[in-house]
Amino acid sequence: MSAEKMAKLVRMANQISDYFRTLPEAEAVASTADHLRRFWTPKMRGEIAAFAESGGEGLNRIAAQAVAALGARTAS
């Protein structure tokens, strides 16, 4: 996968989490993860989860936690 595409996924994930950041953090993380599950394909979710596992540079704190939650749920 190209760096350009990953940069776009990171930007999109950050944008989503930015919307939810006015909520309490746990709720913001859960809402961001839910949004990713409802609107992103499994492949896109898998790619950003893998990126997060390898360091996730550029993901903001809520987005990173949401992606991690996504990965955990996917793994389970």
Added chain:
Amino acid sequence: MALIQEFDAGTPIRVGPANVTLTIDGEQVSVPAGTSVMAAAATLGNKIPKLCATDMLEPFGSCRLCLIEIEGRKGTPASCTTPVEPGMKVHTQTPRLAALRRGVMELYASDHPIDGLTGAANGDCELLDMAGAVGLREVRYGYDGANHFDSPIDDSNPYFAFDPSHCIVCSRCVRACAEVQGTFALTIEGRGFASKVSAGGMDFLGSECVSCGACVQACPTSALNEKSVIEHGTPTRAVLTTCAYCGVGCTFRAEMQGEQVIRMVPSKSGKANEGHSCVKGRFAYGYATHKDRIVKPMIRARITDPWREVSWDEALTYAAKEFKRIQAQYGRDAVGAITSSRCTNEETFLVQKLVRAGFGNNNIDTCARVCHSPTGYGLGKTYGTSAGTQDFKSVDKADVILVIGANPTDAHPVFASRMKKRLRQGAKLIVVDPRRIDLVRTPHVQADYHLALRPGSNVAVVNALAHVVITEGLVKEDFVRERCDLESFEAWARFIADPKNSPEATEGISGVPAKDVRAAARLYATGGNGAIYYGLGVTEHSQGSTMVMGMANLAMATGNIGRVGVGVNPLRGQNNVQGSCDMGSFPHEFSGYRHVADDATRQAFESLWGVPLSKEPGLRIPNMMDEAVDGAFKGLYIQGEDIAQSDPDTQHITAGLRSMECVVIQDLFLNETARYAHVFLPGSSFLEKDGTFINAERRIGRVRKVMTPLGGMADWEATIAFAKALGVEMHYSHPSEIMDEIARLTPTFAGVSYQKLDELGSVQWPCNEQAPEGTPIMHVDRFVRGKGRFMLTEFIASEERTGPRYPLLLTTGRILTQYNVGAQTRRTANNVWHEEDLLEIHPFDAESRGIVDGDLVSLESRTGQISLHAKVSDRMQPGVVYTTFHHAVTGANVVTTDYSDWATNCPEYKVTAVQVRRTNHLSDWQERDREEGFSLRRIAERLVDAAE
């Protein structure tokens, strides 16, 4: 006038209880107060002769033909201007009246050319009809006196001519332009015998006339006549159908000779337009039979090969084989499809069915992705469903109209006329738009407040409006308490009351003076019925969905929802944006906005379609292009869309298309996207098929076939054939059967059928057991989701910023005479009004760059560069430039970026940082595009028909 006559009461039918009883020619009738005697007689089937009266217009009383006698009264008053009174005894035909009418007609006839057999309006002229009705047999004055026979014809308008020699100066055209259209372009110039209809002292084309056709419709003679009628003669049959242009969804009579459209005439029976039209729907239908139509299927192995005409069978077999190969080679998810808001609901439903049931994935998206997808998300979250809350008629009861990011006089002209009528009656107007759109100041309409915000600051402004409502105690507390989720309201109220959301704090972001925001908020909250109308200036932002929720919050907080005259109303861009969304064109949801992960819904579809369906969301259009560039997405079926012109960051889109191995285009024309296609399937225009469109007020209207598909198949038939080639059987013999399936699978459409549409004319969904005749106003007693939910709407600035390199902000939009990518309107005479996309720039920005009006300028952003001519205009604010995207050769979307709405990926067309400079040449992209326009469009072999 219209050949196939609709009922005309002569004056408007008044609304109200029929409690005034009178006697007309011995027959008793009861009508509402305010009704004219003429209209009362018409309800009895009694047609009083008339010339200056028509029920589209208020009574005028000038022609003196509709005279009556009333027992106990002197004289012979005009029936059109005489209101009914209880106990009135009216006589419409007496020897005295007959003599008077014949005398009046004789005078009209003495100054009217006798065309004999060659008159353009033969069989279509009320003057001739009235001559017959009054028994005119001679003209004693002869024709040698002073007359207007030699008055020059004005044929400057491409669609209609004005022949003053046939004009009887009844003022119907002048009144139609004023009352119906609201443009006031026409007047009566001169006095007495010298009086004549004038377009402001100039020809029609050079005047303020917007060519809506209302004057031609109103004219009782052939003075104003369609050129198509002059050329071909009067139509011989008419078919009721729905316009294929904007989201107003006007009902038209396609008036025909055989399979040739002679003219499109707006129908008074249409509940969206009530007999009005605009230049596009009324006149710009010639594209349907334009020489550029591709009517034979074509294939090619590589996009650099010339196209080869083949049979439908060969084209479909090739496409199916390629899609199967791609899925075998790259995986099930390597293919997808895009539906079109220009196609019918039935066609859209079939394409998404093909993807979900045939391709085995959910890679289906629609062009609403790039326009109103945030409406779906925002209204879904707050109210529970993705649609406007009102019918168009509701605006007649609005007291304060808040227009945000919409330009109705250009993009939704027929609704704009209705809105302007209400504004002329005294409703207040608040416009929120970076540009001074026409509605801000137009004849007899002036906005009370124009909040000329900086592009990208919508959410800051809507939050500031809400801040005033909250902090100044303007909340409609009983509504909120009864109808809304209180917990969400309290959280929102705390958030919005924060001083950071005050008009004073946000002034630095939006550029809108705080006092104006405060005044506008007070007016909206306290001025009576407050109605919000919005367009793509709301949705096409990185915070598009947030803004939709912000408006929904504002309407709930002020109690402006759930009754006539209020509401939150998206003005949908294309004719079937609402329908394409309703039909399950989005990759995450089935028809009726139900998520693919919802087991019960999915199982209902699986059960009927007999195949397992994926519960995972598929790719959106931008995701498809990203995946394609990345090498994972290889096959795309596009029905009726031109993403290479309409979607942002053109070079990224075309890179994605170039990366694919099989692109199937189904379209009327070899459009920009077709340059990158391998299979071309001839599309069918709205005139060539049956189906339905759904307009911006959720109104389902019938589209009726008036001619044989030029390519041999309607689009729905082509999709069925493509599915069959892929091994997916779809058994439908008529689109009505597709609608039956939609109704079976979609609760909000459960009561919809073609039979019902034929009976009622149209219905607004939800249409089901609870609302068998549809739902004009939504959320009346409860929101679809139960309690209305307030959502937090923090302002987050777009990442797209101006700077030293790109110091200006570009925002894009539309113009009245062109439509979307222009594929249709560019192939009509509408080009006379807008032959190229122009860059509007404020005089200050122009002067500081040495630019004068008409200069060729370079428009450059971080994604690309184009050249176009400048139009210096103080409609713009300093620092903001504007252009349209109607002309492919301009390439406006070469400049726009891939930034998008956080929730839906709707592109941020409205905010692009740019620089503008004078130039003397086209951009590199435009030069390349010009060359590829030829090299990638070559057609090598023409298939010879058996009959040739």
